[in-house]
Amino acid sequence: MPVVAHIMLALVYVTASALGAVALHVYQIVPPVTAGIIGGISALGLLQVHSLIARSGQSGMDKDLFEMRQEMRRLTSRIVQAEQTAAALKDSFEREVTARRESIVQEMRGLEGMIQNLSKKFETRLQTVRTTASDVPVDSASILDAVREALRENRVDLHLQPIVNLPQRRTCFYEGFTRLRRADGKVIMPTEFLAAAERANLLSVIDNMLLFRCVQIVRRLSERDRRIGVFCNIAMSSLEDEQFFGSFIDFMRENRDLAHAMIFEISVRAFRQRSDIASQNMGRLRELGFRFSLDKGEGLNFDLPELQAAGVKFLKINGERLLEELTPGGERPTSAITRDIAPEDVPALFVRYGIDLIAEKVEMEKSVIEILEFEIPYGQGHVFGAPRPIKGSLQDETAPPPDFLRRIAPAAM
Helix, strand or coil: CCHHHHHHHHHHHHHHHHHHHHHHHHCCCCCHHHHHHHHHHHHHHHHHHHHHHHHHHHHHHHHHHHHHHHHHHHHHHHHHHHHHHHHHHHHHHHHHHHHHHHHHHHHHHHHHHHHHHHHHHHHHHHHHHHHHHHHCCCCHHHHHHHHHHHHHCCCEEEEEEEEEECCCCCEEEEEEEEEEECCCCCEECHHHHHHHHHHCCCHHHHHHHHHHHHHHHHHHHHHHCCCCEEEEECCHHHHHCHHHHHHHHHHHHHCHHHCCCEEEEEEHHHHHCCCHHHHHHHHHHHHCCCEEEEEEECCCCCEHHHHHHCCEEEEEEEHHHHHHHCCCCCCCCECCCCCCCCHHHHHHHHHHCCCEEEEECCCCHHHHHHHHCCCCCEECCCCCCCCEECCHHHHHHCCCCHHHHHHHCCCCC
């Protein structure tokens, strides 16, 4: 307690004792001298009591201060110990990190050496393969003979790849692919036989056989679900071949009830380079109710009224390229709309002209997620399903009859 407080309390004690003595004298309880003695004794007693109380409080505070100092010493000791432990841990961690880093560096050097060795071996093998391949001439005559033999023996298979709607991924269409087989069962891929077949004017024969199978498959599928259609590839040279197209249009007229499910597919490049004859023949198919699909699209720069007038119902564009174009500043189709078109509005603009976009060659789920953001109606690619041959029994059941082969393939016989 402050000194001033002690003085004030002492004055209070003296004043109270003096007032008490005066009161004793005034009320004639005791004589004046006795009253004075009583007042003095009272003042001294009160002061003594206050002194004892003050000393007792001081003693308690001293004890508390002593205990606080002891606790501070203990805390200081613990902090010092913690700092020493932290320093030791830091040194140990740094030594361990250094050791591990050196171990990783050694392992990386070892891996680098292994990769270099593998690279050298791979280059050696690749050079050997290149040398061997360069020593074997490409025999287009043998390929052409294999094609003719496959056509004569009706070793023309149909492979189907699903085209699904998004986001449900329900199969809505199939695309048909032609695969020729050698006598030993090995498949002749299109990259091998197309050029030779085109030079020998056999593309129309292949297209006819594919067309016949597609028609039979569509009829089978229609029995189960009329909503499923088949994309049938056709070469532009076939559309320009008057001899082929005469029998072709007659065959399609006989099967015009399948117009809702048969879609003829040509490449974007072939469509843009089509001749007047091809345009007229496409118009004749369109009059029968058949529709067209363009594949191998490399962008969105299309004249939509032109596509609509030509009967184009579907447009396939590579999924990755489509995502590149569906950004601000990307390519936009030509239409009656002159304002800037937002990326998310592009698919709806195609639909406005009766054309559905198909993102083709989609190989990863990541691409599917990005495509869904733009509400692309259809998708095609290995992520949805790879081309697969139809069942062997179905291959036989849908094979063209011998008289059909003799009629369409005199050059192959």
